Structures are given as structure tokens and as C-alpha cells.
Amino acid sequence: MADSGETDDPAPSVAARDDLAGVVDLFGSVTRAELSRALSELAFKRRTEVDDAAIAAAIDVGVAEYAIVPTPRSAVSVDGDPVDPTDPDDDSTGSDRDPTFLAVGPAAFPQLPEGAEDLPHILDVPDREVDREALSDAVLDRLSADAIDAINAGDTERLETLADVTYDIEAWAPVDAEPIRERILAEIDG
Template sequence: MGTVPDQRTSDELAGIVDLFGGLTRAELERALSEVAFRADGQSVDEDAAAGAIEASLDAFALVRYEPRGNGHATDGGDESGDGDNDGDALFVPGPTAFPRTPEHAEDLPHILDVSPRDPDQDAVGEAARDRFLADVEAVLEGEGGRGDGPEYVNEGDDETENVDEGNDETENVDETAIEDLIDLSYDLEAWAPLNLVAERTRLVEALEDA
């Protein structure tokens, strides 16, 4: 399992958590260990598994949320906001995944001592929205600025400052990232009761200004 999963790997991770309705990180890691052992008697590469989980979270193939009432952030991070302590946070299939049960995983419900879960869809949607908004802000903040400072064009003794006319601050915009987020906004709205029109409008305007 590579550190950056392909769609198949993300779909299989989503398929494993979907068998239970949701799994904590520790439970998911144990499930991966069981699948690896049943496949060829080998232990799972813990670093690769962790990388695959994080990449699937980044791609919204998995969504991490904190069940209500635990006193933690809805996105699964701890109250300090560092996001390193999952605690009782659950991973559930995300909007970009097509969950599929990997080979040798069919018996996991009989192996793991985990009761079926019924995730709070409102809390799951809220966590996904918070994560999406954070990604939107990160991308839009990245489009500002003009490199390392003002640029100049020298024509003889004529020195023209700041060649990006009109204070264009879209020089560093990541158009592909913006397009991906626009597509993701539609996936999220189809997957959960979310309204992301305002955020999508900001993204479209940033793309048009690029």
C-alpha cells in the first residue's frame, strides 16, 4: 500500500469503514493489519498505511468527524486544534469514494470487536464542510502576493515599477486546485445536505481573475 493511494486503495479503505458504518483510526489500522495477514501472512506497513489514510482524507475519500458530545472538534482534531489526536473520532466513507470491500476483508465484522455504527449525518456533513472551507481558504490565500517583491522593467532611464498592472494578485493562483475544489463542492452537496454556493462563487471568481 503506497503512501499516496490510487482510487482503488481509497475505495477499499472506504469499503472497510463502511462495513461498520465508521471506524476509529486504531480500529481501521487493526482492520488493515488483519487484511494483510489474511492475504499473505505478512504484517502491514504501518507508515504506508498511515500515509494511505491521510491521503484518502485529503482527497475526501474518507471523512473524519467527532461524534457529538465528546467535547472535541467536529473535524476529529483535539480541542487544541493540532489534529494529531483522533481520540474517538470516526472515519466514514467520503463523497469522492466508491466503497468496495477488499479481498480478505469480508470477515472483518466477525474478527473485530466493533458493533455496527450509525454515524450522525449532520455531524459528518459539518465536519466535511469545515474541511472543505479550510481547503478553500488555503487555495485562495495562495493566489495573493506578487512573488518576492515589486518587479521592474528598465527601458533606458525609464524604470517602471510593478509590471503586474492593476495590482493583479492572481499570479500564484493554482488553477487546477481551484477547479478540483469546484468539482468537489458539487460532490459534497450531492453527498450531504450542504449549500456551498457562496464558496463555489468565490472559487469561480478567483478562476476567472487568474
């Protein structure tokens, strides 16, 4: 987990992304607001300070690196029932009004950070199930769109990251990312 300590690298470490994935995995799926609260609670338990900007940055990096992935609301259920889109107590839209949840992504090796085992007792977050087929389709679509954006921007570093993700996603779900990978590698080798 990234903290407010001095560092030359503002991006969280790989372990931090895996810690994020571990927290998400603890509940099956969480909203961005729920993950932010969980990270704040962990910081409090450790008697450290983490500001909201550091938490948001850690989540953004986790999403960008495919350690945690946006999950369509339609792919999330609680006790077999779909998440109610009209629930007034549902904060899944959070401050950014993003109507998605977050789930463990293909580039993660989820690990529970110290003290996280108490989070289900601290937070009022239900255990959620995620439809893996719907999630893998959404992640593959996002990977394709991200690849096109990186190609159009000429962002070789991003393309290299996405090339790695094409291998990760094939190990993570029964999808074929080879066409995306070939396009990325052709652009990198260009």
C-alpha cells in the same frame, strides 16, 4: 490498498481510497487506529506486507481527497447511544490524540476489498451509526476551511480537487456548496 511494493506514484490509487471507504462503511464509522488495524489484517490475509507508514499515507490521502472524512465524536453512536467520551477502552484518540472518527465521505464510491467481509469477525469494533446531518455540516465546514487554506497558499491543484468535492458533497448530502465553489472557481480562473 497501498502496499510496500515498488511504485513511481507514492499515492494510493482511486480504487485504494474506495477500498478504504468500503472498510469504513462496513462498520459505519471507525477510528484511525481501527482502520489501520483493519488494513493490516487485510494485508495479512493476502500474505502481503504493508508497513505502518504506507497505511498512514493511504488514510491521509483518503482524508485529503474526501473519500473518508473526520467525523465529530458527537455525531457517532452505538445502538442509539452516544459514544462514551470517558470509556477507557476507547481508542478513538489513537496515537495522534485526534478525538474523531472516520466515516465515508462525499468523494467515495465505497467498495469492499477482497477479504474485508471477515473483518467484523476479526476486529472487536462495534457497528456505529453516524448522524448524517452533523457529519455533513462538519464536512462542509472543513471544505470551506480547506478552500481558504488552498487560496491563501495559491495551491491551484488543491483548489481543483476541492472544486470537484463541492459537487460531490451536494450529491452526498442536502447542503449548498455553491458559495465555496464560486470562490474556488474565481480563484482558479483568477
